[in-house]
Amino acid sequence: MADEEPAGEIQLALATEHQTTIRGEPRTVEAVVIIRGDVDTSKYEGKENTSVVRETKGNDDMELDHQIGDNDGDNDDGNQGTARKNPKRLTITEHEGDIFHEAPDNTVLVHACNCQGYWGRGIASDFAGRYPQANLSHQQHCYSLKDKKGLLGTAQLIPPMDGTPRHYVACLYTSVRTGTRKSPPEVVLQATGTAMIDLLRQINQEKQISGIRVCRINSGLFTVPWDDTFAVLQALECEDDWQHTAIELWSLPTEKGK
Ligand SMILES: Nc1ncnc2c1ncn2[C@@H]1O[C@H](COP(=O)(O)OP(=O)(O)OC[C@H]2O[C@H](OP(=O)(O)O)[C@H](O)[C@@H]2O)[C@@H](O)[C@H]1O
Known part of the structure; x- marks a missing residue:
């Protein structure tokens, strides 16, 4: 795990410059430097496209309630502010089997992630094996942010x-960390709602998407009861002009009926 590595610095020169948007702010990153411990970072000052990230220790999860999504009280995520009359909801269909099996071209495959930039175990490790370039993009996305927990409640497509x-x-960035330091269930659930809306907004800007497959996010290593996450998904309010509001929930045969 990253926290257990010795002090020092790691430089990641990105093969291609990485364009990313975090909370509406466009960012361009060409190199990432990860600092651990007491290292002089002044040589990186003025290098605009280099993201210098300092690894921190300590359990910061409890601060997160105040940092999820847009908390400015306006109504720009479709789920805050004044309630809408008869809001459009997700159409959810249930499927049994492997989420990856015969997924057509241009399907979106959705899973829950920590904000640290690694897909270590569970279905995340399957994603890492199948989609190595996407894994790299995921890592770059996480390391482009000085404070990774700012990703909580957002999505990367x-x-x-x-x-x-x-x-x-x-x-879907639904927990800051993983393992024994994963975010508490109420934080994961709140983050799931805002992250899913963020994802749907991005999906609905794409022209060629053919479908959306979601596994039973949060219900494995994040240990959140599936019914709770399902209730969050059912309650989401979609924008009226979104074309993609149908999601397929894929459960392994061993999970069906639970
Ligand atoms: N082929 C397949 N098709 C369909 N469903 C499949 C499947 N394979 C597994 N599932 C199910 O998919 C659900 C999610 O279960 P998971 O435990 O993986 O994820 P989660 O969302 O609770 O937690 C996320 C953290 O787990 C990772 O691990 P690390 O932190 O990296 O170590 C990440 O990086 C995050 O941090 C469970 O219902 C699994 O049965």
Whole structure:
């Protein structure tokens, strides 16, 4: 795990400059430097496209309630502010089987992620094996932010970049960390709502998407009861002009009926 590595610095020169948007702010990153411990970072001052990230220790999850999504009280995420009459909801269909199996080109495959930039275990490790370039994009996205927990409650939609079949990979940042330091369930659930809306907004700006497949996010290593996450998804309010509001929930045969 990153926290256990010795002090020092790691430089990641990105193969291609990375364009990303975080909370509406466009960012361009060409190199990432990860600092651990007492390292002089003054040589990186003025290098605009270099993101210098300092790894921090300590459990910061409890600060997060105040940092999820847009908390400025306006109504720009479709789920805050004044209630809408008869809001459009997601159409959710349930499917049994492997989420990856025969997924058509231009399907979005959705999973939940920590904000640290690694897909270590669970279905995340399957994504890492199948989509190595998308994994790199995910890492760059996380390391482009000085304070990674700012990703909580946001989503990253990664376009197809690993050959065929052409699949989009979507990361819902629903917990800052993982393992024993994962975010508490109420934080994960709140983040799931805002992240899913963020993802749907991005999906609905894409022209070629053919479908959206979601696994039972949060219900494995994040240990949030599936019914709670399902209720969050059912309650989401979609924008009226969104074309993509149908999601497929894929459950493994062992999970069906639970
Ligand atoms: N092929 C397949 N098709 C369909 N469903 C499949 C499947 N394979 C597994 N599932 C199910 O997919 C759900 C999610 O279960 P997971 O435990 O993976 O994820 P989660 O969302 O609770 O937690 C996220 C953290 O897990 C990772 O691990 P690390 O932190 O990296 O170590 C990440 O990086 C995050 O941090 C469970 O219902 C699994 O049965």
